[in-house]
Amino acid sequence: MTGRDADVVLAIETSCDETAAAVVSAGRDVLSSVVSSQVELHARYGGVVPEVAGRAHVERIVPVVEEALRAAGLDRSGLPLCRPGREATAGDGGSGIGAVAATVGPGLVGALLVGVSFAKSLAMAWGVPFVGVNHLEGHLFASLLEAPDTELPVVVLLVSGGHTLLVAMYGAGRYEVLGETVDDAAGEAFDKVARYLGLGYPGGPAVEAAAQAGDARAIALPRPMIGDGLDFSFSGLKTAVVHYVERHPEVPTADVAASFQAAAVDVLVRKALDAARVVGARGVCLAGGVAANGPLREALASACAGAGLAVFLPSRTMCTDNAAMIAAAGHYRLRTDGPTTLDAGASAGLRFPAA
Ligand code: KG4
Ligand code: ZN
Secondary structure, eight states: OOOEEEEEEEEEEOSSSEEEEEEEETTTEEEEEEEEEOHHHHHTTTSOOHHHHHHHHHHHHHHHHHHHHHHTTBOTTSSBOOOTTOOOOGGGGSOEEEEEEEEEESSOHHHHHHHHHHHHHHHHHHTOOEEEEEHHHHHHHHHHHHOTTOOSSEEEEEEOSSOEEEEEEEETTEEEEEEEBSSSOHHHHHHHHHHHHTOOSSHHHHHHHHHTTSOTTSSOOOOTTTTSOSOBOOHHHHHHHHHHHHHOTTSOHHHHHHHHHHHHHHHHHHHHHHHHHHHTOSEEEEESGGGGOHHHHHHHHHHHHHTTOEEEOOOHHHHSOOSHHHHHHHHHHHHHHOOOOTTOOOOTTOOOOOO
């Protein structure tokens, strides 16, 4: 039997500079996950160029989706491959793609539209539902994919290039935004400081690498808004770095990078723990690209251990943008809200889904 199963979701993620596709069964079992990063295309500009991103998505979307289908044991129609002698795969249960999900925002609108249009076309051609997914909700589902038994409520610290959010998660779809940045996102601060220090792009990993040879106590930088509510501010920290380097050009770049990173990590960890206390959370989860930062992971783990809280640190591949998390969120949204209509658009500034 080669029917389709609504529990088997193909998802597409093109909100920024990763072209990604994944097949996930029952919102939990990742049958395939393919990510094509455009980092090398944007590196020469020192940041993501929206038009370059959109064009690259158009070029890469077909091979990326084909690879995700093939790796899940499915053909171009999203149905199980039935070739004699082929190694058995998870798709052999006889289930084909029963729904197509895509990120509909927030993100770069020209980039989003590529994935949304492609996903809708597949849904139409295959006669299966389309479901639009909020990218930020996808990042929350990334944590659940890797730790399905996480005891709730948890506080999720979602830190990426575009967002810095503290969210209480009481269950799938039951969230409360506790705090967010009032200016720059955490990843944006890493990217701007890296650019200022001439460390290259993307900035987060470059700052982390430079900081390894530096002294985090070399420069006393501010910890903006620490102990003052659950919102964040990072633009003042970046400005403090610039002012310090202007006055002390002789200071080693490694010390600046290490001191900046320590200040950012201190603020993120302290506010995550404050948030956990406010809502009586059982633990703290990290999500988003900045969650790949080693010192942040270590500091959060040790602070949580000290406070008797569980900590969940997703793998680096699950922290950064991927389509498996979009499939998991899409599976949930399809069951809860039903399909998204095929005349729905994409929204660059889509807000976090309120409970
Ligand atoms: O979630 P993501 O892949 O894309 C979105 O912004 O949605 O996050 C990318 C951000 C960039 O700002 C990048 O510099 C930052 O995550 N990042 C890091 C590290 N790896 C990536 N920041 C600090 N340390 C890292 N190791
Ligand atoms: Zn993201």
